[in-house]
Amino acid sequence: xxxxxxxxxxxxxxxxxxxxxxxxxxxxxxxxxxxxxxxxxxxxxxxxxxxxxxxxxxxxxxxxxxxxxxxxxxxxxxxxxxxxxxxxxxxxxxxxxxx
Numbered sequence: 827x828x829x830x831x832x833x834x835x836x837x838x839x840x841x842x843x844x845x846x847x848x849x850x851x852x853x854x855x856x857x858x859x860x861x862x863x864x865x866x867x868x869x870x871x872x873x874x875x876x877x878x879x880x881x882x883x884x885x886x887x888x889x890x891x892x893x894x895x896x897x898x899x900x901x902x903x904x905x906x907x908x909x910x911x912x913x914x915x916x917x918x919x920x921x922x923x924x925x
Contacts, residue, residue: 833862833907834886836877841898842868850875850899853892858885872900878907 840846847866854861859881867874879886886904893902 831860831880831882833878833880834859835905835907836879836886836889836893837903837905838875838877838893838899839901840873840875840896841900842871842873843898846896846898847873847875849896850877850893853889853896854879856892857881857889859889 838850840850851864854877857879859879861877861879863876863878865876865878867876879889890902890904893899
């Protein structure tokens, strides 16, 4: 079986703090994914970090699981960029409600 690298967008909704963003990037740094672009939007009570990466499904799942365990992350969505159809999550995951 050959593992083919695919493009993904991982969107992380988290607490609005630089510490939260650093923790998110720390998880990404430990992964085997190739980062192509990062975008961070800061809002009043939360921040949205978009991580554009390339890799295999298993590694994207590993990153998603690690991100979901961070206490200041509210929601993680992973979408295959090759599909580009609507906003359907390719890899489903649990989301937390933050406040």
